[in-house]
Amino acid sequence: MEDKKTELPLGGIIPEGGTAHDYSTGGWRKLRPIVDKDRCTNCLICWVMCPDSAVIVEDGKMVGFDLEHCKGCGICAVECPDKVKAITMEEEG
């Protein structure tokens, strides 16, 4: 039988950039970050610290999370300044 996958790029090389965006790292999340916008000061520390660029910022304001890529590590919740602690991690249902 002819192998349909022989057209794959040689040697497992991915011949284009930015392909990590297409991979849903949110699939294995156990804890989901929840932001309380009443407490949030938009300091954007969570946006800086998130290892998966999963904090969404619009017009200089933190507006929520990209749950396709947020893996639930909780770094944002820890890094959110003690004075506000605007992010809590909740079990995925």
Added chain:
Amino acid sequence: MAITMTKGQTGLTGNAAIAVAMKQINPDVCAAYPITPSTTVIEDFSSYVADGKVTTELITVESEHSAMSACIGASAAGARVMTATSAQGLALMWEMLYIASGMRLPIILTNVNRALSAPINIHCDHSDSMGARDSGWIQIYSETVQEGYDNLIQAVRIAEDERVLLPAMVCLDGFITSHAIENIALLEDEDVKKFVGEYRAQNSLLDTDKPSTYGAMTLPDVYINFKHQQSQAIARAKEVVIEVGKEFGKKFGRTYALFDAYRLEDAEAAIVILNSAAGTTKVAVDELRKQGKLVGALRPRLFRPFPFKEIADALSHVKAIAVLDRADSMSGFGGPVFNEVRSALYDADKRPKVMSRIYGLGGRDYKVKDALGVFNELQKVLETGKVETLQKYITI
């Protein structure tokens, strides 16, 4: 460098000749770590780098694992890359050998064959390259200094051919070939340059306009498909080896094939043997031919991929064959070359009797009398139609 100069000939050791070939190829990057008996390849080559005779970036590293890793990085960046090693050095590269071939990087390595420890030994056998035979590298074996030099130049074309794109290893016998001086014919720098041409990698990590990822994870949905591609590519290497060997012959007068058959056409008994020991075997063949005995020899040049059909065709009329291995695969069932040859002959209409003889490990001499002894055993097989001992050590 050259010790003697006769007309059109230069007296060089095997390692010096390999270094001259590397100088003429002028690779972009060479990453290496010294190990006996391959050390003088890189020693000579580093003089060429220091003297500005090449434009190669020479990377001196802290181990062979790092040497092959640096070769892989440079090759992924689109460079033409070469290195050299022996024995434990090749063993330390093991993990990276598979990565080089899996990523389809046409790196060229000279392996100066040396025994693997333990016990520690610096002399010739083929346990190093035979251990790497399933790593996905093309393996070309060389009988003489001249052939080692010629093979290295051809290896560049074979590895980089777009039908292949796989790393290639050129093997020559430690000390016997690497340190013995032979009068050889060198090619002109310009001819080598033209023959190998310019290398244009399909992808380059340094090409930021066309970003690519090397070494990505693949799961059960595609891993086997990449291996399938690789398997088909190494099978295709056979026709490329033939083409390049012919073209080399047309241009420079020395033609190379998949193997070298010596007085085999009407032979009833034959020895199959790799590298320098083939020369000794041919002397024994000539002696016996003088006595009217129908004997011959076959020296495989390409071992990976293994040209099983061609070798079987060349041997199928022979009645008794001894395959001599300078390595033991410790299976209790013959050496690595023996197993390939015997398996290749399975489909022959009249299967020859085949036996395995292990010789010369750790640099033990293989003399004409040893070859004559094997032919003597083959004579008995011809008379009785039986192989009494399938695997046996000789030269002990």
